[in-house]
Amino acid sequence: MITGAGVSAASGVPTFRGEDGLWSSFRVEDLATPEAFARDPDLVWKWYAWRRELVSACKPNRAHEVLAAWSRRRAPRFTLITQNVDGLHERAGTRNLVRFHGSLWELQCWKGCAKSPPRWREETVPLRELPPRCPHCRGLARPGVVWFGEPIDPAVLEASLAALDCDVFLVVGTSGLVYPAAGLADEARLRGAFTVEINPEPTEAGDRFDLSIQGPAEEVLDRLDARLADSEESSSGSRFNSSQ
Ligand code: OAD
Numbered sequence: 677m678i679t680g681a682g683v684s685a686a687s688g689v690p691t692f693r694g695e696d697g698l699w700s701s702f703r704v705e706d707l708a709t710p711e712a713f714a715r716d717p718d719l720v721w722k723w724y725a726w727r728r729e730l731v732s733a734c735k736p737n738r739a740h741e742v743l744a745a746w747s748r749r750r751a752p753r754f755t756l757i758t759q760n761v762d763g764l765h766e767r768a769g770t771r772n773l774v775r776f777h778g779s780l781w782e783l784q785c786w787k788g789c790a791k792s793p794p795r796w797r798e799e800t801v802p803l804r805e806l807p808p809r810c811p812h813c814r815g816l817a818r819p820g821v822v823w824f825g826e827p828i829d830p831a832v833l834e835a836s837l838a839a840l841d842c843d844v845f846l847v848v849g850t851s852g853l854v855y856p857a858a859g860l861a862d863e864a865r866l867r868g869a870f871t872v873e874i875n876p877e878p879t880e881a882g883d884r885f886d887l888s889i890q891g892p893a894e895e896v897l898d899r900l901d902a903r904l905a906d907s908e909e910s911s912s913g914s915r916f917n918s919s920q
């Protein structure tokens with residue numbers, strides 16, 4: 677399954693598109709491309725530092741909790757690919773999580789110096805220095821996220837593609853406009869998965885799914901979880917009865 681910003685909306689994390697979305701007040705070209713960072717790292721870091729502070733005050737909501745519970749119950753047959761960089765799936769305790777667009781809570785050396793690991797965790801809020809520096813070469817560090825125009829990490833792509841061989845592929849809280857993430861559900865469907873979208877609004881990708889459930893993720897997933905619990909209970913009850 678794949679999630680997008682809508683899953684964190686009920687936690688108070690702004691989505692990207694739509695009236696109150698981040699991209700209605702900020703420009704991608706100024707803040708979320710390598711060119712923007714090369715031009716003005718201070719500005720880009722101010723925006724990421726603000727997002728880190730905002731998210732640090734948010735908590736996982738019912739949608740994150742249900743998905744985390746499913747991941748624990750169904751692992752290793754459950755993979756959650758998220759486009760979100762907010763870390764709320766991790767904080768809910770999700771297993772088998774693939775962070776397609778990286779994490780707000782990781783940094784990397786802007787120059788990719790030989791001594792630094794590809795990414796390292798930095799969860800201090802507020803950051804000790806802004807812009808933060810690579811601890812190895814003291815050059816600039818950058819947010820450990822994928823910016824527009826950048827490729828997806830090959831290992832992340834591989835893990836995501838492996839997860840597409842499944843019976844059911846859920847697409848939750850995403851506008852489905854940003855590729856390659858948006859193409860994953862199509863590929864899963866081609867491979868035979870039943871694809872289900874959960875979103876309060878009809879999306880442009882909507883007619884490509886087998887089923888669209890209209891509603892907020894935190895409500896729809898809560899109801900689905902209750903239905904699954906009921907059906908698991910009754911099927912374990914009937915197994916018990918038939919063996920008597
Ligand atoms: P968007 O902001 O494009 O879409 C959020 C979706 O969530 C919309 O379709 C909303 O209708 C839906 N939504 C809102 N509230 C919801 C709720 N309570 N439950 C379920 N859905 C809800 O965000 P993404 O699709 O995640 O990339 O955006 C994809 C990528 O574009 C992001 O990862 C980011 C962004 O620019 C990069 O920065 C590379």
